Amino acid sequence: MAKPAAPDFHQLESLGEDIKRYVLSILGNDLYPPDPFRYYSGLAYAIRERLIRMWLATQASYYDSMSKRVYYLSMEFLPGRFLMNYITNMGMEDGCRQAAADLGFSLDDLAEEERDAGLGNGGLGRLASCYMDSMATQRIPGYGYGILYDYGLFHQRIVNGWQEEEADNWRRHGSPWVIDRVEHLYEVKFYGRSEAYTDPQGVLRYRWAEADTVMAMPCDILIPGHGGKHVTNMRLWAAASSTGFSLRDFNQGDFLGAMQSKIHSENISKVLYPNDEPIQGKELRLRQQYFLVAATLRDIIRRHKKSGPGFDEFPDQVAIQLNDTHPTIAVAELMRILVDEEFLGWDEAWAICRRTFAYTNHTVLPEALETWPADLLGRVLPRHLEIIAEIDRRFLLEVAAAHPGDQGRQNRLAIIDPASRRVRMAHLAIVGSHKVNGVARLHSDILREKVFPEFDALYPGKFTNVTNGITPRRWLLQANPALSRLITARIGPDWTTDLDRLAELLPLAEDPDFRKDWRAAKRENKKRLARYVLRKSGMGINPDTLFDVQVKRMHEYKRQFLNVLHVVTLYNRLRRDPHLAVPPRTVLIGGKAAPGYFMAKRIIRLITAVAETVNADDAVRSRLRVVFLPNYCVSQAEKVIPAAELSQQISTAGMEASGTGNMKFALNGALTIGTLDGANIEIMEAVGRENIFIFGLTAKEVEATRAAGYDPGRRVAADAELAEALDMIGRGYFTPSEPDLFAPILDNLLRHGDYYLVTADYRACLEAQDAVNALYLDPEAWTAASIRNTANMGFFSSDRAVLEYAKNIWNIEPLGE
Ligand code: 26Q
Incomplete structure (x- = not known):
């Protein structure tokens, strides 16, 4: 019997008709006069439909396999425009050029109508996007996780020779590439306090009490590999206020208070910080980082539980790459979940963490190494500060055992700097990971020899290099x-x-x-x-x-x-x-x-x-x-x-x-x-x-x-x-x-x-x-x-x-x- 023909997701014959249909039905616009932005949007929706079909097919075939997956956690992605990338990767360029020409446009002009997705500052964000393209092309089962900022990196205008910044409201006219998954909301907690209690077996445990909650909504952007047969996605979280929370206040008659807190929560994914080195001590930035981490780990663990195995096999199923220290609070969050919610022992949980995480460093400038005042971190994430302190305490015992009496070394290596009471995120990332890499050979050498030599001595083989690449x-x-x-x-x-x-x-x-x-x-x-x-x-x-x-x-x-x-x-x-x-x-x-x-x-x-x-x-x-x-x-x-x-x-x-x-x-x-x-x-x-x-x-x-x-x-x-x-x-x-x-x-x-x-x-x-x-x-x-x-x-x-x-x-x- 002849093999059934593979489904043709590209369906180029109907492209022109599809574009017109989308202009009418989705955009609710007239076909005349033929406005390039409308036709760009129509084409985009026609491509989106084909892409989604292919994505469903890849998910069904490959992703049923129990293979290990990598989760690339990044506060920034810098994809730029999507249309031409989708078209070239799916091999639809000739068909699209023809369809555009039949409608009286050049494909290049339509492509110019698209706004960049500028959800990153520069190198680090663009690198994440190049890696998405390559993972999809090389069939490495991986997902990008980030934040769907309402406002990306500002637009720069030059006025009288000076830079002026303008808000980048990149989704104002909609974005055909973002698939909102309104049905999969997660709760993310902030503030409150850590509360000790004894469980029915008499074991002392901790829980997070009196927290505020914010909802995280996943929004997917599809990433087709070259050749178009393999499609993966990045999942970007958007903040929404938790209705339960505002209703409670509302019922108590505090409408304005409820609205305030709604605004406070929705602020989280409002805007990308336009700095490419840390702005020290900005609470909203810390909340953004934890928001990404908490929602992502929930998603990873949900998927892990669905697929069956217990937590001892977690690191065989899951790799988490930290794109710089920005998502490093994930180390404390995974410990919190494993110890406080899944009731694993500390040592077992810690071994899982270290086997799961790896950290990429992107800078050696001392002023660019991220730190957070312990007080601030403890106010926003009270239980996490306790967990970090415990990680630090055990880590310093290790250091003391290797170098007895060397208090100076303990102070230099401590996660919480005893002098300034600041949490050094790079130290947490190094201690909580099995691999730390620099992004070019010289950079990795400098990391090992100049920036973190005492960590290198403590953990031989942990530091490594992966020179960057571009798609x-x-x-x-x-x-x-x-x-x-x-x-x-x-x-x-x-x-x-x-x-x-x-x-x-x-x-x-x-x-x-x-x-x-x-x-x-x-x-x-x-x-x-x-x-x-x-x-x-x-x-x-x-x-x-x-x-x-x-x-x-x-x-x-x-x-x-x-x-x-x-x-x-x-x-x-x-x-x-x-x-x-x-x-x-x-x-x-x-x-x-x-x-x-x-x-x-x-x-x-x-x-x-x-x-x-x-x-x-x-x-x-x-x-x-x-x-x-x-x-x-x-x-x-x-x-x-x-x-x-x-x-x-x-x-x-x-x-x-x-x-x-x-x-x-x-x-x-x-x-x-x-x-x-x-x-x-x-x-x-x-x-x-x-x-x-x-x-x-x-x-x-x-x-x-x-x-x-x-x-x-x-x-x-x-x-x-x-x-x-x-x-x-x-x-x-x-x-x-x-x-x-x-x-x-x-x-x-x-x-x-x-x-x-x-x-x-x-x-x-x-x-x-x-x-x-x-x-x-x-x-x-x-x-x-x-x-x-x-x-x-x-x-x-x-x-x-x-x-x-x-x-x-x-x-x-x-x-x-
Ligand atoms: C951190 C905390 C608070 C606010 C902002 C930040 C922040 C944001 C972005 C810190 C750093 C960045 C971006 C860094 C970056 O882009 N680094 C570049 O990474 C490239 C990819 O590895 C390298 O090629 C460049 O050399 C490096 O400068």
Whole structure:
């Protein structure tokens, strides 16, 4: 008997009709006049329906298996737009292009109607989204868990050169991708007190009394793997007030009080904190963290109980990955559930916890290590503070046993810092996990050797490395159709799920015809970006100039200021010698500053000021342009990165944990100018020293330089170009009406020791830029280097990264076909 045909979930024939039906029935809109947003929505719902069918099929087939699952807990996900990602991963692009055309639209224009889901700040959130894509593609049974913020990361506008923030109400016009599961609400408790009681067997136990409750509603977003056969999901929690609670108050006649508490509870998922380092002691942030953790653990345990086995088998069924310390309260919460609610003994519960959790660290900046005042934590989560104190007490006995009499070591390792009475979340995460990983080799080395050496000595083998990766589907296949077509024409399509195959391009670097095609693809992308910049800012940029790009969050350690110093120096050189033999350049800089980060906002203002001056100067404007790109976000990155030729990755060595933008640029054929920091080192090893521009102090030299008492003044005095650039900035050359605007930046450098060593790396940076100019003047050599960059980026696929996690940390096998 013939096998029944597999169901065709894609059903492309009816797509056009489905879109129209959705415009009418779901959106309640007229088909005329044909408004692109309506048709985008109609198409989105048609895709959503197909996706849900496939998801149900995958859940039914694979997920019936008793395989172990991983739960990726993250306060941030940064998926960006979904439509094109779904379409490419499901292989529906041709069908959708046709359907859109039949309705009088271009698919690309419809896709532009979608708002980004910007539920993250930057690298850490985007990494989580790349890992979702790779888990789905590699059939690693895993789920992402996070928070469905009503407001994502703010929109950045530039007004008179300054950053202004606007609320990102991203779901205002609905979101077809979010599936609300109103029927599966969980209660989450806060406040109240921990109450001791004796159970009928006479055992002393604890329960959480007089707590407030908030409801957590799961909202699912589907994640199709490439090829579309495997669909997983991320589950994001939205807060709702608990009706029981408000009714009680209501019955007592306190209507306004009830409304107040309703608002208080619904605040929890209202807004993403726009900081990419901890804001110390904000109670709402702690409530957000616990909200995610409590709801997620309830869900995990419900699923575990449904599938049968008891708790001793929990770690064989469940792996929980903590994306930085933000969800680390999960360690205390799982202990609370196991001990207080499931009545396991402490030791048994603790063994389960440690086998279940693993922790990824994303930063070594001391000020970015998260701590919470014990008082605050105890007020919001009274029982958890007791549990943390007990974990700490037992842990310190272990430390004392290993190092008798070493009180200093106990104080340094303690989870609750005895001096400040703050809970060190990284210590809790390390003690409560079986593996701790950094995100690039250098970063993991620094964690082991500098940040947590005493933990490493105590737990040999616990610290490990998984170098970050990015998904080639979004960051090459989807974002760069011109280059993807060219690659696929030469080596076939398998690189999209097996990125090492790009190495087959290496010999083509010697082929002049291929180089010509390669340049044509880049030029197409540069033209696309030029159109975008013109549309967004009214400014024309020339695609026949070198596109030099730095896009990332604004931070002193990322040293956008060093980039500016290069620009100002180049400007000075061009003014002195209009015939200088350098290629014309367009410098593009973009990134958001945390709203309260004074210095980062000043640096944005400096960039816009320099841009105004340079772009208005007729003597240089054909040779140098400077653009600040407002509102850098995932969808903008998809346009900027494929057009870049030079990628700036110039952080102070030892400070950028990994970077992932660096990988996206190199994958798209940009050459990197960068320091030996984060994953830049591994990128250099992969692409070859001669295909990257490395400069500056190494992490070890940075440490030694600071230790020796670095004197920026001497350096500036010895370097006339540096002195000139700093002088212009400091004396208001770029803002004549406000000459003191940048005094704080200069003070930081010259009076406060230049902590980020901008002046120390300045000369080396300029020399590296000289090498950039020289190579760019030889287009064939530049193109060959560009091809070699792309060809050698296989290692940086997030497919490789998640498979490493699965093998070395989660102990999970990918599912079979
Ligand atoms: C913590 C507590 C309270 C409020 C905010 C925060 C918070 C939020 C976001 C702290 C840190 C972040 C984000 C950190 C981040 O994005 N780190 C980056 O992670 C990337 C992925 O591993 C790395 O490539 C980057 O090097 C690293 O900077």
